Amino acid sequence: MSGEAAFIAALRGLATHPAARGLADDCAVLRFGGETLILTHDAMVEGVHWLPGQDPADVAWKLVATNLSDLAAKGAEPVGVLLGYALDADDTRFLEGLRDVLATYDVPLLGGDTTGGTGRRTLGLTALGRATCDPVPSRSGAQAGDTLWLTGPVGAAMLGFEALKADDQAADTRAFRRPVPRLAEGRALAPQVTAMMDVSDGLLIDSTRMAQASGATFALDRAAIPLPPSLPAARIDDALRWGDDYELLFALAPGVTPPCPAHRIGQVLPQGPHPLLLDGTPPAGKLGYLHD
Known part of the structure; x- marks a missing residue:
């Protein structure tokens, strides 16, 4: 097995909870008490999603914004984010960009994890949102004539x-x-x-x-x-x-x-x-x- 599509197809056998939507969507839609929670996670890799030497403030912005975009496609109101961060030699600019994007979209940082290592850096972010309508939009509802x-x-x-x-x-x-x-x-x-x-x-x-x-x-x-x-x-x-x-x-x-x-x-x-x-x-x- 190799490639993204094949791996996701294999994961569908594990993602059997209704909230996973069969991994046919960018977000999980989880009914929890009287609320419907929207959850998404995206990762970014140096040299793939951002250029080596690019301003880390922009990397922080993009990491948050791309996850919020998944929430937008569900009509969700952001609730908060969890950050997975690989430490760099100097993290000052990343923190400045993170502060900027969180303030721009009024999204709180709720926690996450930090790690260290060598080689290309990978950063991850989980965004949590609250559904604003029912049913929550999906990819699967388009009808002939639309x-x-x-x-x-x-x-x-x-x-x-x-x-x-x-x-x-x-x-x-x-x-x-x-x-x-x-x-x-x-x-x-x-x-x-x-x-x-x-x-x-x-x-x-x-x-x-x-x-x-x-x-x-x-x-x-x-x-x-x-x-x-x-x-x-x-x-x-x-x-x-x-x-x-x-x-x-x-x-x-x-x-x-x-x-x-x-x-x-x-x-x-x-x-x-x-x-x-x-x-x-x-x-x-x-x-x-x-x-x-």
Whole structure:
């Protein structure tokens, strides 16, 4: 067995509690007394999720923001976070960034663990949230006839990463360094959507995942997908696959208008031989990011 998809498939045999949602979602949804808790955990690896030598304050921001993005896709209100931290030679800037992001989103640090070691550093964060509506949105509810929407452009993180790697001081790299979790949008959308998730691994692969979970085919209109104004036309296919955008992808029943700014990018069709169509054709090649 090798690769992320195969490992997750094997884990499904262990994740039998209903809260795990069959590991087909980014969060666990746990009913606890009179509340419904939303739990998620994401890890980041040096050289994969951030560049060696990158400002640790930005690393702290991204670690928290990406986990909050998972909560946003459930319409959840953040309750707190638990940090798993591998110590560095100087942790001052990381602490400054952590303080900044927690204050920005009014999220308390509840605890966690620290460790030491050598080699590439891995950082982890668990985010806890409170559901704001019932049922809690999932990836699996889209129905044929629904419309597909996206809260904002994809591709800005890719451009930011490339500029940061090239040490382009004039370029805007914030989309990669300090992503914005769509928490307010997620709470507004949650009572209306039939399915929702955040775009973390690439629009095409995440659309495919939501279509497969829903037992449907998603038909996307390339011309309707929002992109950064600075994106060269030749890079559109790259932008649809790159990921790290953290916008919300969601489905709405016919005739329903989203309660927040969003772009209609396609429609849901009955399940066909392919889970995803782009301008009527199954997209070729690698659809997004997968860990080896």
